[in-house]
Amino acid sequence: MVKxxxxxxxxxxxxxxxxxxxxxxxxxxxxxPSSSVADRKPAVVPEIKPAEPVKVEIRDPLRDGVSSSSSxxxxxxxxxxxxxxxxxxxxxxxxxxxxxxxxxxSLSELRRLASQGIPDGAGVRSTVWxxxxxxxxxxxxxxxxxxxxxxxxxxxxKDELLMNPSEIARKKDNSVSVDYDEPRSEGKGLLSRSKIxxxxxxLSLGTTSAWNKFFQDTEIIEQIDRDVMRTHPDLHxxxxxxxxxxxxxxxxxxxxxxxxxxxxxxxxVQGMNEVLAPLFYVFRNDPIEENASSAEADTFFxxxxxxxxxxxxxxxQLDNSVVGIRSTITKLSQLLKEHDEELWRHLEVTxxxxxxxxxxxxxxxxxxxxxxxxxxxxxxxxxxxxxxxxQETLLRVCCAMLILVRRRLLAGDFTSNLKLLxxxxxTNISHLLYVxxxxxxxxxx
Amino acid sequence: MVLVLALGDLHISHRAPDxxxxxxxxxxxxxxxHILCTGNLCIKEIHDxxxxxxxxxxxxxxxxxxxxxxxxxxxxTIGQFKIGIxxxxxxxxxxxxxxLAMLQRQLDVDILVTGHTHxxxxxxxxxxxxxxxxxxxxxxxxxxxxxxxxxxLMDIDALRVVVYVYELIDGEVKVDKIDFxxxxxx
Numbered sequence: 001m002v003k004x005x006x007x008x009x010x011x012x013x014x015x016x017x018x019x020x021x022x023x024x025x026x027x028x029x030x031x032x033p034s035s036s037v038a039d040r041k042p043a044v045v046p047e048i049k050p051a052e053p054v055k056v057e058i059r060d061p062l063r064d065g066v067s068s069s070s071s072x073x074x075x076x077x078x079x080x081x082x083x084x085x086x087x088x089x090x091x092x093x094x095x096x097x098x099x100x101x102x103x104x105x106s107l108s109e110l111r112r113l114a115s116q117g118i119p120d121g122a123g124v125r126s127t128v129w130x131x132x133x134x135x136x137x138x139x140x141x142x143x144x145x146x147x148x149x150x151x152x153x154x155x156x157x158k159d160e161l162l163m164n165p166s167e168i169a170r171k172k173d174n175s176v177s178v179d180y181d182e183p184r185s186e187g188k189g190l191l192s193r194s195k196i197x198x199x200x201x202x203l204s205l206g207t208t209s210a211w212n213k214f215f216q217d218t219e220i221i222e223q224i225d226r227d228v229m230r231t232h233p234d235l236h237x238x239x240x241x242x243x244x245x246x247x248x249x250x251x252x253x254x255x256x257x258x259x260x261x262x263x264x265x266x267x268x269v270q271g272m273n274e275v276l277a278p279l280f281y282v283f284r285n286d287p288i289e290e291n292a293s294s295a296e297a298d299t300f301f302x303x304x305x306x307x308x309x310x311x312x313x314x315x316x317q318l319d320n321s322v323v324g325i326r327s328t329i330t331k332l333s334q335l336l337k338e339h340d341e342e343l344w345r346h347l348e349v350t351x352x353x354x355x356x357x358x359x360x361x362x363x364x365x366x367x368x369x370x371x372x373x374x375x376x377x378x379x380x381x382x383x384x385x386x387x388x389x390x391q392e393t394l395l396r397v398c399c400a401m402l403i404l405v406r407r408r409l410l411a412g413d414f415t416s417n418l419k420l421l422x423x424x425x426x427t428n429i430s431h432l433l434y435v436x437x438x439x440x441x442x443x444x445x
Numbered sequence: 446m447v448l449v450l451a452l453g454d455l456h457i458s459h460r461a462p463d464x465x466x467x468x469x470x471x472x473x474x475x476x477x478x479h480i481l482c483t484g485n486l487c488i489k490e491i492h493d494x495x496x497x498x499x500x501x502x503x504x505x506x507x508x509x510x511x512x513x514x515x516x517x518x519x520x521x522t523i524g525q526f527k528i529g530i531x532x533x534x535x536x537x538x539x540x541x542x543x544x545l546a547m548l549q550r551q552l553d554v555d556i557l558v559t560g561h562t563h564x565x566x567x568x569x570x571x572x573x574x575x576x577x578x579x580x581x582x583x584x585x586x587x588x589x590x591x592x593x594x595x596x597x598l599m600d601i602d603a604l605r606v607v608v609y610v611y612e613l614i615d616g617e618v619k620v621d622k623i624d625f626x627x628x629x630x631x
Contacts, residue, residue, distance in 0.1 A: 190566070
């Protein structure tokens with residue numbers, strides 16, 4: 001039920017951006033939520049105005065990261081809509097801003113709003129994700145103290161864990177002896193030897209030695225380095241020779257190293273860099289300067305929170321257990337069977353396309369590799385905000401992905417189906433999310 | 446943080462069969478960035494073995510080395526330090542501080558690594574530091590039979606060097622350290 005008639009008061013120049021781009025066709029074939037909130041629009045008008053001037057400059061970080069690869073048809077150049085001034089986005093943005101600016105934010109209300117999609121502008125996504133991941137408390141008054149606490153905690157982690165043993169030893173010495181730089185030029189003589197405590201020498205094989213731990217960690221650090229270099233080579237935000245890209249890579253690297261050191265259980269697994277990248281991107285592009293400069297600390301805690309939900313996917317020992325990746329893939333299979341038995345039968349029985357071949361990457365990397373970067377941000381909006389939880393929602397979205405290409409799958413054999421699923425074609429994300437929504441077992445109002 | 450291993454006077458296989466196993470277990474590849482060897486290895490197999498620990502190997506010729514083409518002296522720069530290597534049999538009286546200081550001034554280095562005496566020493570004088578890593582196998586020298594196996598590992602970090610001395614005393618590895626800062630005037 002799309003309202004084609006635009007009321008006159010909404011037709012004013014207040015809503016248009018500076019550069020009039022070719023007007024996009026009404027984006028969503030799915031019934032947009034705006035029809036239900038249309039009544040609320042008049043009440044919301046006064047709030048929009050302050051957001052307006054901010055909007056234009058905010059678009060740039062999102063655009064800049066993508067438009068520099070200026071080839072027009074390149075798949076990665078996909079910000080979904082060239083302008084943020086569509087009716088939907090403006091109203092969504094206004095509602096979200098309003099909810100966030102409450103003193104006490106209702107998480108359920110925020111989830112409801114966010115599950116309809118978060119607009120790209122005005123840094124809304126950054127704050128909403130932080131709230132959804134539990135990084136920011138819902139009492140707005142507590143934000144400054146919470147943020148300060150967490151950020152200083154991260155700084156401590158960095159200082160402690162990123163030092164090499166040489167520096168650690170130097171710090172210890174400096175704290176022990178006060179004046180060391182005394183009569184150096186005292187002429188000749190034997191140099192004085194000092195004792196070593198606790199096996200703290202570079203060739204130590206002792207388990208408590210800082211040196212030994214350091215060398216054991218070098219392997220993991222090398223792996224992290226390699227993966228960080230390979231993250232999103234098409235985006236200027238992450239890759240290239242600019243000092244901006246390098247500092248972003250440095251930040252990713254530090255976060256992953258600290259995570260690996262603090263979590264000896266799962267350390268670092270290839271792919272964590274892909275899960276980290278969108279988080280850091282969103283937080284780093286926050287229009288509020290203070291947030292953008294502390295993006296690394298914020299990202300670290302949100303990453304921990306996000307991974308904790310999916311931790312079992314990364315643990316190799318749990319692969320075959322009830323909570324491991326294999327059983328998650330089986331759940332996906334079951335879901336498909338429930339909703340589309342014909343497709344399920346064709347895929348798994350007739351063409352024998354084992355879901356592990358395609359779903360493994362979909363699930364462990366949270367769909368970051370299947371769509372354009374901007375699209376995956378939209379998918380993550382839904383994953384993070386859905387009250388059913390990211391695991392369940394992810395499975396529904398994967399199932400929807402299969403259903404959307406069912407015609408091609410039903411017509412294909414093993415090779416073509418596998419090829420299709422491993423290089424999933426680009427689709428209309430809103431439609432995909434709409435279908436995923438319909439697959440809910442307990443329909444939400 | 447650059448780790449530099451200094452050892453020498455192994456005399457394998459003339460006077461000693463091999464490095465002590467406790468030393469060998471510590472010398473694993475991947476940790477050390479440079480090896481400085483004062484000489485008297487003496488055979489090629491040891492050269493190859495040292496190469497496996499670290500590809501960057503600098504050797505000077507000792508009087509019993511079978512490989513005739515090692516240089517008499519060598520200088521290199523690591524971090525902010527200029528380091529010189531020489532076996533030391535050319536310096537007479539052997540082990541004498543003043544003569545070694547002369548050699549150090551000739552080579553114009555901050556740290557001079559020499560051997561020949563098979564005794565660990567670390568001297569300091571105006572021009573810099575002289576380190577003798579001793580004999581890594583504990584081979585007898587022309588002066589004495591009573592030699593403790595020893596070698597030296599230097600941790601070079603900008604203007605500061607921490608010298609770790611590894612000695613095998615009564616079958617146990619004992620480690621000491623020596624701190625040395627370079628005065629910024631030089």
